[in-house]
Amino acid sequence: MHMIVCVKQVPDTTEVRIDPVTNTLDRSSAPAIINPYDSHAVEEAVRIKEMHGGKVTVISMGPPNAIEVIKRCIALGADEGYLLSDRAFAGSDTLATSYILSQGIATISRREPVDLILCGKQAIDGDTAQVGPGIARRLGIPQLTYVNHVAGIDPARKEIKVHRKLDDAYEVVVAKLPCLLTVEKEINELSYSSLPNMLRAVRFEPKILTVADLQADLSMMGLKGSPTSVSKIFAPPQRSGGEICSVEQLVEKLLELHSNEKC
Amino acid sequence: MPEKFDAIVVGAGVAGLAAAYKMAQGGLSVVVIERGDYPGAKNVMGGVLYRSMMEELIPEFWKEAPLERPVVEQRFWFMDTDSVVSTGYKGQEWAREPYNCFTVFRGQFDQWFARKCTEAGAVIINETVVEECLLENGRVVGVRTNRPEGELYANVVVLADGVNSLLGKQLGFHQEWKPQQVALAVMEELKLPSEVIEDRFNLDPGMGTTIEIFGGGTLGLVGTSFIYTNKEHISIGVGALLSQIRQARVKPYDLLENLKKHPAVRPFIRNAEPVEYYAHLIPEGGYNAIPKLVGNGVLVVGDAAQLVNGIHREGSNLAMTSGRLAAEAVLRAHQIGEFDARSLSQYEEDLRNSFVIDDLKKYKDSSHLFENNTRYFNEYLPATNMALHEMLTVDGTSKKDKQKLIMQRLLRDSSLYSVGKDLYHAWKAMK
Numbered sequence: 001m002h003m004i005v006c007v008k009q010v011p012d013t014t015e016v017r018i019d020p021v022t023n024t025l026d027r028s029s030a031p032a033i034i035n036p037y038d039s040h041a042v043e044e045a046v047r048i049k050e051m052h053g054g055k056v057t058v059i060s061m062g063p064p065n066a067i068e069v070i071k072r073c074i075a076l077g078a079d080e081g082y083l084l085s086d087r088a089f090a091g092s093d094t095l096a097t098s099y100i101l102s103q104g105i106a107t108i109s110r111r112e113p114v115d116l117i118l119c120g121k122q123a124i125d126g127d128t129a130q131v132g133p134g135i136a137r138r139l140g141i142p143q144l145t146y147v148n149h150v151a152g153i154d155p156a157r158k159e160i161k162v163h164r165k166l167d168d169a170y171e172v173v174v175a176k177l178p179c180l181l182t183v184e185k186e187i188n189e190l191s192y193s194s195l196p197n198m199l200r201a202v203r204f205e206p207k208i209l210t211v212a213d214l215q216a217d218l219s220m221m222g223l224k225g226s227p228t229s230v231s232k233i234f235a236p237p238q239r240s241g242g243e244i245c246s247v248e249q250l251v252e253k254l255l256e257l258h259s260n261e262k263c
Numbered sequence: 264m265p266e267k268f269d270a271i272v273v274g275a276g277v278a279g280l281a282a283a284y285k286m287a288q289g290g291l292s293v294v295v296i297e298r299g300d301y302p303g304a305k306n307v308m309g310g311v312l313y314r315s316m317m318e319e320l321i322p323e324f325w326k327e328a329p330l331e332r333p334v335v336e337q338r339f340w341f342m343d344t345d346s347v348v349s350t351g352y353k354g355q356e357w358a359r360e361p362y363n364c365f366t367v368f369r370g371q372f373d374q375w376f377a378r379k380c381t382e383a384g385a386v387i388i389n390e391t392v393v394e395e396c397l398l399e400n401g402r403v404v405g406v407r408t409n410r411p412e413g414e415l416y417a418n419v420v421v422l423a424d425g426v427n428s429l430l431g432k433q434l435g436f437h438q439e440w441k442p443q444q445v446a447l448a449v450m451e452e453l454k455l456p457s458e459v460i461e462d463r464f465n466l467d468p469g470m471g472t473t474i475e476i477f478g479g480g481t482l483g484l485v486g487t488s489f490i491y492t493n494k495e496h497i498s499i500g501v502g503a504l505l506s507q508i509r510q511a512r513v514k515p516y517d518l519l520e521n522l523k524k525h526p527a528v529r530p531f532i533r534n535a536e537p538v539e540y541y542a543h544l545i546p547e548g549g550y551n552a553i554p555k556l557v558g559n560g561v562l563v564v565g566d567a568a569q570l571v572n573g574i575h576r577e578g579s580n581l582a583m584t585s586g587r588l589a590a591e592a593v594l595r596a597h598q599i600g601e602f603d604a605r606s607l608s609q610y611e612e613d614l615r616n617s618f619v620i621d622d623l624k625k626y627k628d629s630s631h632l633f634e635n636n637t638r639y640f641n642e643y644l645p646a647t648n649m650a651l652h653e654m655l656t657v658d659g660t661s662k663k664d665k666q667k668l669i670m671q672r673l674l675r676d677s678s679l680y681s682v683g684k685d686l687y688h689a690w691k692a693m694k
Contacts, residue, residue, distance in 0.1 A: 193411075194413070195265075195388070195411070198391065203386065
């Protein structure tokens with residue numbers, strides 16, 4: 001089994017601040033972390049590897065400092081890491097990003113055919129959940145989104161069975177490999193990295209892929225390949241504090257509302 | 264098979280990083296194990312970093328390291344409830360290269376220092392706790408961390424694991440510290456625009472000042488307070504011996520709040536926004552509390568070795584020097600290929616011949632004296648305030664009568680003999 005996991009470097013949203021004047025994310029205010037859903041995707045890939053053998057490759061697109069995120073994945077147990085980094089990629093929206101990542105995956109799988117691609121269900125900075133499905137579409141493989149359990153893999157029949165999370169239930173789906181999963185956090189609990197993996201991560205140098213390494217159409221990447229335009233970003237209005245009252249007062253208020261509705 | 268290094272350093276504070284840097288530079292394979300998310304994440308320091316000891320490791324580091332302000336002035340305050348006697352020194356030579364000391368944020372400085380170690384070839388592992396030293400035939404041969412497959416081996420383990428040094432305790436190098444051997448310090452970072460800081464502290468742009476405060480701020484406890492200027496923050500903190508805090512049943516943050524309300528402090532921090540609060544133990548046992556420093560395959564440096572000069576508020580410089588000397592001893596041991604206590608003992612010898620142990624020896628009785636004799640903090644510090652208050656308040660009383668009044672009030676509760684004795688003991692403890 002060769003698995004590729006797509007990971008993204010995101011600002012730690014628990015610490016990020018929004019500039020009150022420009023309404024943009026003040027990225028300097030928050031440390032960069034691996035998108036939490038993506039770390040669960042890496043964990044799942046490592047668990048599948050432990051069960052069925054194979055290799056886990058991570059891929060990310062971003063500036064050179066995104067190397068740190070790939071190192072983090074090595075600590076989690078990934079074997080290989082690629083960073084797609086080129087000025088030509090800058091300014092890509094989800095459409096262009098999924099194109100670049102699919103081209104990166106295609107480049108890797110020409111040498112080592114890929115059986116399974118895993119992504120987090122969405123990134124915590126944009127929350128779009130578009131890049132995973134976009135990659136699957138471009139590669140022409142099945143996509144299984146919101147997966148919260150991998151029920152089984154049959155390498156001989158090249159099949160995977162997963163549970164997909166729905167609003168009030170889950171559905172069991174079987175798909176042919178290769179396919180793409182986007183995973184929920186509850187799919188697994190992150191294991192504590194072993195010391196040898198920590199050491200390997202510190203020393204790990206990911207391979208850098210640039211435009212020249214991809215057989216790609218320049219007009220489909222970066223700002224040129226991104227039809228999305230952001231018209232406005234704003235912080236949601238602060239919720240005003242509620243009112244604390246006694247049971248008697250509450251009953252009174254409800255009765256008041258009730259009588260108002262009647263008229 | 265677990266990996267084997269030439270040296271394992273436990274703790275990425277300045278002591279550990281100094282040792283790691285020097286050993287990596289000397290060509291040894293070095294791994295530093297840090298429990299925090301990154302080097303500096305767990306460290307608390309008032310914020311003064313001394314140039315000379317850092318420069319022995321990285322010449323002209325101030326050209327690239329993240330520093331706050333070069334300190335051009337050091338003020339000393341002797342504080343009473345609502346007054347203060349002040350003195351100090353300000354010199355332009357401190358405003359020029361090579362400088363004397365700087366205020367720093369350890370969170371930033373340690374990360375930079377760690378990067379220098381990585382560039383020199385050391386490996387730094389974060390978020391990992393060393394649980395114990397591995398022993399074989401009475402010698403330390405490695406460490407066991409809290410991670411799966413968490414054992415690592417090395418010829419030498421350098422313990423830079425900070426004030427509590429559980430590893431040193433595990434090896435029997437020291438007992439549990441007594442409450443009178445550690446101080447509890449609390450501090451805050453208060454945000455203010457840099458021009459406001461420069462105006463309030465009477466500073467040229469970019470320059471810094473430190474104020475060390477004795478008495479008053481600690482509500483009669485044996486301890487000191489400080490105010491340091493950073494680029495856009497003021498660090499303000501207070502520390503007192505744990506034994507005294509416990510005895511007086513005061514809460515450490517109440518000490519800080521009390522200090523911030525003092526009329527001499529208040530104007531400096533007006534309208535400043537608190538952005539961080541820290542608390543940490545400081546080893547203050549001094550010379551008498553220095554644990555065993557060297558064993559077979561192991562060395563102890565920095566706070567773990569109680570290397571803090573509580574009187575001069577120095578610690579990071581002692582830590583760095585101890586780390587560097589430990590590294591030099593390890594490099595020599597590496598050359599002869601022997602790592603027992605005898606081969607490593609050069610470290611202890613060098614440390615004893617350096618300012619580190621000399622300074623600690625000089626003040627070995629001081630904190631003990633001030634703790635046992637409460638008159639210093641409770642009577643004599645207020646007395647200096649009273650004396651100056653009397654002398655400088657113009658109310659028609661003749662200066663001679665004022666002097667008489669001051670002496671009378673000074674000797675109201677104690678004899679001239681006991682005051683003289685106390686002063687003599689203080690002089691002896693500080694000389």
